[in-house]
Amino acid sequence: MPGVADILFRGADPARAKVLCVFVHGRGQSPEEMEAAVLRRLSAADVAFVLPRAEGKTWYNARAIDPLTDATRAELAASLEGLAVAVSDLRSRAASLPLVLAGFSQGACLSLEHGFSGRAAPEAVVGFTGCRVGVATDARPTELPSGLPVYLSAGSADPWIPVAAFAETAAALGQAEARLRCDVFPGRPHEVSDPEIAMLDGILSDLAAGHAPRMEARR
Numbered sequence: 559m560p561g562v563a564d565i566l567f568r569g570a571d572p573a574r575a576k577v578l579c580v581f582v583h584g585r586g587q588s589p590e591e592m593e594a595a596v597l598r599r600l601s602a603a604d605v606a607f608v609l610p611r612a613e614g615k616t617w618y619n620a621r622a623i624d625p626l627t628d629a630t631r632a633e634l635a636a637s638l639e640g641l642a643v644a645v646s647d648l649r650s651r652a653a654s655l656p657l658v659l660a661g662f663s664q665g666a667c668l669s670l671e672h673g674f675s676g677r678a679a680p681e682a683v684v685g686f687t688g689c690r691v692g693v694a695t696d697a698r699p700t701e702l703p704s705g706l707p708v709y710l711s712a713g714s715a716d717p718w719i720p721v722a723a724f725a726e727t728a729a730a731l732g733q734a735e736a737r738l739r740c741d742v743f744p745g746r747p748h749e750v751s752d753p754e755i756a757m758l759d760g761i762l763s764d765l766a767a768g769h770a771p772r773m774e775a776r777r
Contacts (some may be wrong), residue, residue, distance in 0.1 A: 559613065559631070559633065559644040560605045560612060560614065560617050560618055560633045560637050561636040562637070562644060562718070562724060563638045564610075566589035566590070566593070566610075567607070567608060568581055568582060568607040568609065568611075569597070569606050569607040570604050571606065572606040572643075572648065572651035573607035575604050576605070576737040576766035577657070577765045577766040578606050578652060578656065578658070579605055579606070579610075579725050579762060580607075580610070580641070580645055580646050580648060580658070581596065581608070581609050581661060581662075582610060582617075582659075582660070583610075583611070583661070583664075584662045584665050584666075584687075585617070585663060586615050587614065587663075588611060588616065588629075590617065592608065592609055592662065593667075595753065596662070596750055596758070599752075599755045600755065603766070604766055605633060605762050605766070606648070606736065607715075608643060608644055608708050609642045611723065612637065616664065616689070617633070617637040617665070618633035618637060618664075618725050619722065621718070622689055622691045622719065623720065623723050625692060626691070626693075626697075626698070630691070635727045636667075637668055637693065638672055641668060641672055642672065645677075646656065647727070655682070656681035658682045658684060658758075658761060658765065659673070659682070659683050659684070660683070660685075660758060661684070661685065662687060662688075663687050663718055664718075666684075666689075666710075667688045667689060667690070667719075667756050669683055669684070669685055670683065670685050670688050670689070671690065671691055673703075673708070673756070674690070674695070674698065674701060675699050679706055681707070681708070681771075682708070682755070682763055682771050683707070683709070683711065684709045684758050685707045687711060687712055687716055687748050687750075688712075688724075689712075689717060689719050689723035689724050689726065690726070692731060700730070702731065702734040704735040705735060706736050706737065707736070707737040707770065707771045708736040709739050709757050709761065709773055710731065710738065710741075711743065711754050713743050713744075713747070713748065714742055714746070715745065715748075716748055716750060718748060724742070724747065728740050737770075739757075741753065741757075741777055753777045754775065754776060756775040756776070757775040759775070760773065760774065761773065762776045764767075
């Protein structure tokens with residue numbers, strides 16, 4: 559059964575950090591790969607990072623754009639429960655600090671589902687190449703807090719997250735009154751690009767400085 563196998567801790571000690579970040583890897587990936595592809599490219603200082611590791615390198619076995627089945631719902635529930643524990647454990651180490659929940663690909667999808675699930679909300683959600691899990695006709699939670707800052711990105715021809723699924727998720731975020739910024743990158747490979755890194759960098763820096771994310775990084 560998918561879920562959290564273990565957790566990698568990087569960056570500042572939570573007791574001395576100014577902002578917290580939980581970063582969720584994609585299907586077939588690892589926390590170490592996200593550390594190399596994302597964390598090492600960030601310049602924001604005083605960030606405590608937690609990177610959960612999925613059992614079997616997957617948070618759920620279906621594609622995000624497949625209709626939800628009982629099996630997928632069970633796998634998603636297990637992974638969301640593990641993610642919620644990771645978030646609450648990090649918050650318990652520094653309860654007064656803002657927290658960013660971020661992820662790439664399947665990790666972005668899981669981060670978005672956490673936001674929509676009604677679980678304790680972070681101060682911002684960053685979804686690099688993500689969408690909601692399931693299809694529009696599925697019964698899915700819609701408890702995203704109004705005003706939550708969300709950054710959502712996609713590639714124009716991504717093999718895992720089609721633009722249509724990205725757009726349907728952007729509409730759902732808009733209907734939930736998220737503070738939303740979206741970017742579609744023409745021809746971008748299935749990876750995190752420099753403008754996306756700059757966006758996360760800015761969000762972390764803004765929160766560390768004590769104000770709301772401006773999400774003004776250039777594309």
